[in-house]
Amino acid sequence: MLAKTADATSYVTVNIAQDFTEYPTGRYQKLGRGSGEQFRDEFLIPSLTDGKIVKVEIDGTAGYPASFLEEAFGGLIRRGFTKKDLEEKLDIVSNSPSFEPYQMLVWQFIDNAEKLR
Amino acid sequence: MWGKIEEVTEIQLDIMLSIRDLNNCSMATAIPVPYSVIIRSIGYDSIFRELIIGHLQIKLGKHMRRLSEKQRIRNVVISNLRFRKSQNRKLNIYLGYSTEQNNQIRLEPPELMSFSRNYEKTVKFLDEFRTLALQPVGAKQTLFVDLTTIQDISISVAIVLAADFHRWSLLKGIRLRPRSISKWNPKIVQLFNSLGIFDLLGLPEQKTLIEEVGDSYTLSRLKSGVKYDGSKLDSMQSMFSRIIEGFTEQPNLYGGLNEATDNVLTHAYPNDYVPVHKNAGQRWWGVSCLDLKSKSLRFFIFDHGAGIPYTLPRSGFLEEIQNMASSLTGGIIGNEGELLEKAFEIGRTATMDSHRGLGLKKMLQVIENSPGSYFRVLSGKGEYKCSQSGVVEKFTRSRHIGGTLIEWSIPSNIFTAQIKE
Numbered sequence: 001m002l003a004k005t006a007d008a009t010s011y012v013t014v015n016i017a018q019d020f021t022e023y024p025t026g027r028y029q030k031l032g033r034g035s036g037e038q039f040r041d042e043f044l045i046p047s048l049t050d051g052k053i054v055k056v057e058i059d060g061t062a063g064y065p066a067s068f069l070e071e072a073f074g075g076l077i078r079r080g081f082t083k084k085d086l087e088e089k090l091d092i093v094s095n096s097p098s099f100e101p102y103q104m105l106v107w108q109f110i111d112n113a114e115k116l117r
Numbered sequence: 118m119w120g121k122i123e124e125v126t127e128i129q130l131d132i133m134l135s136i137r138d139l140n141n142c143s144m145a146t147a148i149p150v151p152y153s154v155i156i157r158s159i160g161y162d163s164i165f166r167e168l169i170i171g172h173l174q175i176k177l178g179k180h181m182r183r184l185s186e187k188q189r190i191r192n193v194v195i196s197n198l199r200f201r202k203s204q205n206r207k208l209n210i211y212l213g214y215s216t217e218q219n220n221q222i223r224l225e226p227p228e229l230m231s232f233s234r235n236y237e238k239t240v241k242f243l244d245e246f247r248t249l250a251l252q253p254v255g256a257k258q259t260l261f262v263d264l265t266t267i268q269d270i271s272i273s274v275a276i277v278l279a280a281d282f283h284r285w286s287l288l289k290g291i292r293l294r295p296r297s298i299s300k301w302n303p304k305i306v307q308l309f310n311s312l313g314i315f316d317l318l319g320l321p322e323q324k325t326l327i328e329e330v331g332d333s334y335t336l337s338r339l340k341s342g343v344k345y346d347g348s349k350l351d352s353m354q355s356m357f358s359r360i361i362e363g364f365t366e367q368p369n370l371y372g373g374l375n376e377a378t379d380n381v382l383t384h385a386y387p388n389d390y391v392p393v394h395k396n397a398g399q400r401w402w403g404v405s406c407l408d409l410k411s412k413s414l415r416f417f418i419f420d421h422g423a424g425i426p427y428t429l430p431r432s433g434f435l436e437e438i439q440n441m442a443s444s445l446t447g448g449i450i451g452n453e454g455e456l457l458e459k460a461f462e463i464g465r466t467a468t469m470d471s472h473r474g475l476g477l478k479k480m481l482q483v484i485e486n487s488p489g490s491y492f493r494v495l496s497g498k499g500e501y502k503c504s505q506s507g508v509v510e511k512f513t514r515s516r517h518i519g520g521t522l523i524e525w526s527i528p529s530n531i532f533t534a535q536i537k538e
Contacts, residue, residue: 023371026379063371066479067379 012047017060019043027067036071044076048089055091058106059099069102070109077113086110222249223261230270230278232495232518239274240516243281247394247519250285265300270308272406273495273522276417279314279339280402281519284421286318287397298323312404313338337405343398373483377418377523378403380480385422385521394519396421413490413526421520424497425460426453453499454513461494461501462509480523489528496521 016024020043021034029038047054058064076086092103184192224246227238249260270278286293295315298306309315310322317339378401386399405416422428461477484490484505493502500512 025375026383028383031379031383061371063369063375065372065375065379067376067383 010052011055012052013055013057014043014047015057015060017057022060023062024064024068026065027071036068036075039068040072040075040079044072045079048076048081048085053089053091055093057093058102059094059096064102066105069106073106074109074113077110077117083110083114221259221261223263224249225263225266228266228268230267230274232271232273232500234271236514237516240514240518243277243519244516247281250281251288251394261296264305265297267305268302270305272308272312272408272415273417273524275308275312275314276339276402276404276419277518277520277522279309279312279317280341280419280421282314283317283341283402284397284400288395293318293320295320295323312406313340317341337403339402339404341400341402343400369479369482369485373480373525374416374418376479384428385420387423387428390423390427392421392423393517394421407529408526411526411528412530413528416525417522419520419522424453424499424517424521425494426456426497426499452513453497454501454511457494457496457499457501458509458511461503483525484527487527491526493524493526494521
């Protein structure tokens with residue numbers, strides 16, 4: 001999905017389980033800690049806005065509610081990023097077969113949000 | 118009725134008519150009687166005489182006194198109290214409870230409390246309890262729920278009952294006290310202890326004379342949280358995660374549980390919903406346990422919300438359901454059980470176009486790869502149960518459960534290989 005050329009300084013790696021939470025919750029921050037909104041606003045948007053390439057490692061959490069993923073990644077489109085931007089700057093990584101479906105889910109949410117723009 | 122009337126003037130006749138009309142309303146007269154009335158006793162019907170005497174306290178042959186303002190008000194107040202008392206007596210009979218002499222209302226649950234085996238009587242009792250607890254009949258009366266009558270209670274009913282007790286204590290600002298514990302069925306005490314129901318109500322664990330081995334082992338005790346209460350949710354999630362700590366290869370389970378909780382927080386308490394019984398905030402209750410009989414892990418989440426059949430139309434999801442219904446059943450969605458079935462069937466096949474459908478899909482995915490497991494929802498008057506093998510049962514009941522109860526049951530041998538010692 002991602003084809004980038006960049007040097008090491010423009011890469012940011014975020015491991016959701018280690019850097020954010022092992023227990024992602026729902027969509028909105030007001031509903032509790034570990035929300036998709038919080039992850040997007042605190043981790044994704046600052047780095048993407050700085051022009052960095054963001055590598056998101058999704059393994060190791062207890063799991064992901066669909067609402068978390070949709071708000072975190074689909075919400076980037078609603079915040080002004082385009083699908084093309086994200087294809088260039090966002091890398092979703094998983095090394096576990098249990099988490100690989102979430103990789104596809106993320107890009108489907110981004111695709112869907114783009115269609116609804 | 119009138120009998121033979123002599124020497125009755127036109128004014129007297131008007132007053133007599135008014136009295137008769139008033140008697141039909143069971144209210145003391147507040148009609149001003151400015152005129153003295155002389156009633157002769159000749160030929161009057163006896164009932165008519167009693168009417169006159171009863172309402173105006175007139176003795177035959179004597180003049181009627183004009184009532185003072187104070188007396189008139191007193192008569193109205195007394196009549197109102199009598200009227201309310203007569204209504205209370207009717208309510209007593211309707212609800213089927215007895216009032217003891219010390220002004221205490223005693224409510225007895227059925228012997229068997231189970232949604233699957235005794236739904237009607239169980240929910241009827243819950244409705245009566247909620248009505249009495251949250252809208253007391255008499256200001257000076259107390260409510261006593263006699264749990265000594267219960268011989269068997271399912272875990273799901275225990276959770277709903279605990280949620281109602283919790284709501285009662287929160288709304289009234291009271292601390293409930295267990296009575297006659299020694300007379301409770303020991304299995305009931307053990308279940309309440311292990312689920313953490315006494316703990317939730319701020320009470321110590323209760324001892325019984327007979328130690329009973331229960332049918333379940335609680336993994337995470339009953340917890341409650343409200344919208345915006347992220348710390349509680351985090352705590353409950355932590356408990357879930359401790360349970361499934363060794364099971365990170367089962368992210369679907371966590372996702373499904375979380376989706377259900379998120380569903381409660383986002384959809385269960387819509388702003389335009391006026392509940393039958395007052396809510397203690399937008400609250401959820403959750404617990405997980407190991408069922409020793411069936412050797413399965415069971416997870417429950419309950420809320421006092423409007424129910425999925427109520428909230429679905431407001432989520433924009435109903436159109437999809439109606440579209441599906443039109444292709445399968447000619448556009449007819451007969452009842453709440455069918456509505457739930459359609460919603461979750463759409464959840465099975467949800468695409469990215471419907472996020473709400475995807476949420477329901479996530480709930481179902483929990484059981485996808487677990488043979489012998491099932492997913493069950495009781496919401497509003499509907500019930501939907503789906504097993505991993507694809508067998509679906511749906512029911513529409515006559516009574517509203519009072520919210521939404523979601524349950525997952527997963528055979529524990531699914532996790533056996535991954536349990537950390």
